Amino acid sequence: MTTRPPLPFTKMHGLGNDFVVFDATRAPLALSEDQLRFVGDRRFGIGADQILVVERPQGPDADFRYRIFNGATGEEVEHCGNGARCFMRFVREQGLTDRDEVRVETMNNRIVLRMQADGRVTVDMNQPILELERVPFDPSGLQPRLENGAELWPLANPAAPQEQVEVAVVSMGNPHAVQRVDDVDTAPVAQVGPWVESHPRFPRKVNAGFLQVVARDRVRLRVFERGAGETLACGTGACAAVVAGIRLGWLDARVDVETRGGELTIEWDGPGSSVRMTGPAVTVFQGEVVLPAASC
Numbered sequence: 691m692t693t694r695p696p697l698p699f700t701k702m703h704g705l706g707n708d709f710v711v712f713d714a715t716r717a718p719l720a721l722s723e724d725q726l727r728f729v730g731d732r733r734f735g736i737g738a739d740q741i742l743v744v745e746r747p748q749g750p751d752a753d754f755r756y757r758i759f760n761g762a763t764g765e766e767v768e769h770c771g772n773g774a775r776c777f778m779r780f781v782r783e784q785g786l787t788d789r790d791e792v793r794v795e796t797m798n799n800r801i802v803l804r805m806q807a808d809g810r811v812t813v814d815m816n817q818p819i820l821e822l823e824r825v826p827f828d829p830s831g832l833q834p835r836l837e838n839g840a841e842l843w844p845l846a847n848p849a850a851p852q853e854q855v856e857v858a859v860v861s862m863g864n865p866h867a868v869q870r871v872d873d874v875d876t877a878p879v880a881q882v883g884p885w886v887e888s889h890p891r892f893p894r895k896v897n898a899g900f901l902q903v904v905a906r907d908r909v910r911l912r913v914f915e916r917g918a919g920e921t922l923a924c925g926t927g928a929c930a931a932v933v934a935g936i937r938l939g940w941l942d943a944r945v946d947v948e949t950r951g952g953e954l955t956i957e958w959d960g961p962g963s964s965v966r967m968t969g970p971a972v973t974v975f976q977g978e979v980v981l982p983a984a985s986c
């Protein structure tokens with residue numbers, strides 16, 4: 691029986707949104723969806739919301755490439771904000787760079803990561819994507835309600851059309867549907883999150899955010915993530931929620947976001963400017979894993 695060599699990995703988290711990180715800068719790493727699901731599995735594997743793979747860049751104006759896979763499905767996704775902060779800590783701790791700032795290619799963009807003196811990481815998350823067809827979101831036949839000139843779209847549960855929510859639609863490279871709630875602690879995240887996540891008007895599915903506005907510079911947020919379920923924090927979800935809140939007239943340009951895993955700071959100066967996210971990144975342990983043979 692052939693024994694596959696053990697694969698080194700690092701377990702990390704950003705506010706409890708946890709990751710298994712593989713270094714593929716020295717040798718290519720191609721994992722099948724079932725191997726990725728094994729790594730993400732909290733019983734039969736290591737356990738992680740997402741799996742992050744660090745690669746050398748493909749283009750000239752980046753230092754690294756960043757690939758992200760949802761742990762429950764093994765599907766590759768466009769972005770992961772908490773993972774980006776862990777990416778910066780990883781490349782520093784692994785000696786892959788000694789710089790305080792690195793440029794990183796993602797599936798559909800490029801982000802800049804900066805290690806702060808206090809150990810937190812600031813990520814330039816680029817401009818939010820608001821063109822509905824780029825999210826993608828299908829608004830055909832819907833009439834949005836406007837607040838402060840920004841749209842809130844009615845979304846009905848396909849299985850129970852009398853159940854409706856209103857969502858703001860924003861992409862940070864990955865799709866987000868944000869709804870305002872009075873209290874995140876009592877919000878029906880487990881009931882509403884799944885049907886928003888797989889709603890047919892989001893052809894690539896969507897991350898479902900539940901936003902409670904505490905003040906114009908402070909919110910509380912829970913996110914039922916696409917391909918992961920509810921996580922303790924969602925970085926791109928925090929960015930999308932603050933962008934939506936600013937556009938709808940609820941929030942100022944700098945917002946502290948309370949998640950179940952801790953606090954992030956999100957800043958956005960409005961259209962034409964990048965969203966900036968600052969928060970912690972933690973290395974928990976390192977290990978080795980022998981992956982099952984790829985079956986698909």
Ligand SMILES: N[C@H](CCC[C@H](N)C(=O)O)C(=O)O
Nearest residue numbers: 770771772864915916925926
């Ligand atoms: N579930 C997300 C990917 C991870 C995003 C989240 N963990 C973050 O910190 O941004 C998606 O399918 O778009």
